[in-house]
Amino acid sequence: MLTTTARLLATRALRSQVPVSAQLSSRRSLVTATKPKLGGHNDHKVFHPPFDKRFTGGLIWGLTIVGLAIPVLSLKFQNKKHGFSK
Numbered sequence: 001m002l003t004t005t006a007r008l009l010a011t012r013a014l015r016s017q018v019p020v021s022a023q024l025s026s027r028r029s030l031v032t033a034t035k036p037k038l039g040g041h042n043d044h045k046v047f048h049p050p051f052d053k054r055f056t057g058g059l060i061w062g063l064t065i066v067g068l069a070i071p072v073l074s075l076k077f078q079n080k081k082h083g084f085s086k
Helices: 004-016 018-029 029-034 053-081
Strands: none
Touching: none
16 A cells, blocks of 8 residues: 555656656655765774674573573472472
């Protein structure tokens, strides 16, 4: 289902033989003005440092083991506290 804006652009493009992409790009001047330039500098430093594979793997495995151990050990403790252990 096309929105009214897309439908209007499609009918204008058919009438004037101008591609819809050209019409859309002419309407999106704010986006093209603020989009990053190709080959420009990048200030986004979140995932850029070279991470050590062993440290990252150990961190993921450690967090997984701790995340699984907490509920299992708490269930065992509650069962023992209430007298359900044999």
